[in-house]
Amino acid sequence: MSVIIPTFNRADWISGCIDSVLNQTMQPDEIIVVDDGSDDKTAELLKQYPTVKTHFQKNKGPSSARNLGAEKATGEWLAFLDSDDQWTPEKLQKQHDYLCQNPTLKVVYTDEIWIRNGRRVNQKKKHQKHGGSIYRHCLPLCIISPSSILIEKKLFFNLGCFDENLPACEDYDLWLRLALREKIGFLDEPLIVKNGGHVDQLSRQWGLDKYRVIALEKILDDPDLQGENRHKTLLEVIKRCQILILGYTKHGNLEEANKFKQKITRWQSEIDCRI
Template identity: 55%
Template structure:
């Protein structure tokens, strides 16, 4: 059984999702499975992903939104740890290795997240001070705005039995809702390394 289940939800992002998948396959940590949940793409995504063969688990569903897609990935996951990657983001090669090592060294920790490199319309930008990251009981810091990117987090699968999964009734901010539930119950630990590239400013973001 893989220790980590990496889950990529995607919808009509053929070019982006290929790069996201490649960033997972380039991880220095290799004990993972990669689940790609296609939320009803009609842009040739399914055909493009055939090149990966058994290196990914490809699942197609009718278009129901990113929450349903992520939850479908959770249902299929076999790993001890869960890591989401939005299909327009990228992981740097040591992302999983550093996070799994942290979780193994701190078995009481349920979730950790990392720093991010922000790219907006192809240009690297510096996050504003209000987007500073925190470690520990971060719930008060989460109230003004969402500070955790889904692509940066690594969680023990058991955490979802405590807090539930993504709410499919929310049209936006579905990840924010989850992080508030998590941060209200558990300390959230920050790894101060830039281990993901978060790309935005394009019109087809799954959530904003």
């Protein structure tokens, strides 16, 4: 089992992240940190962990960092962990036990504890997690945190890894491809701590729906997407386009708004033909 931690200028968080792995009741075979071009004290802090395998690259984004870590991994299973998150001590042990009890599964994720600006907050109903065939649950939002997943390495590469062309929503994109093809195990226990509210989080930015539209259009090009799953995906891509049209119109960017109007015309025509 290989743990992969991508990081970029997270000197305030990286030690707590690594310590949460070192405190696991079941230790992984290796811990790999990919420093994605940090210019803070990250490299200096990493020297305090001689057993951690560190790789440095010029800044290319989290997808590239995670993929590089996966390429370097020697384990048959990959556990990703964002550098501003932590694991509870039994996270890996419980996932290992779950997979032993469900040997046909190739992936399992867990529930989460959310911390925002230092305070614990409750997840909303829309963030409810699911196991099994969860493709339709993955359409409205990204319900799987990268920090919670344990996935067979062979499957990860067969899926095509994280899309390095996406600066955001790369996890949403990968989980759509995963959920379309595989049943996904879910441990209904909060085994990771997700820290949010800091200013460098991409999830705080407006306009991320444009990357969700890219992910949805990619999956619509997949020949395995058929029937009701395809219909639900068409409805979702239209919904996301409508949100972007409102936003771009409000900000006076009519050129971008028109691009998404054209997309709606294209995908609505497919729905109309299916009726």
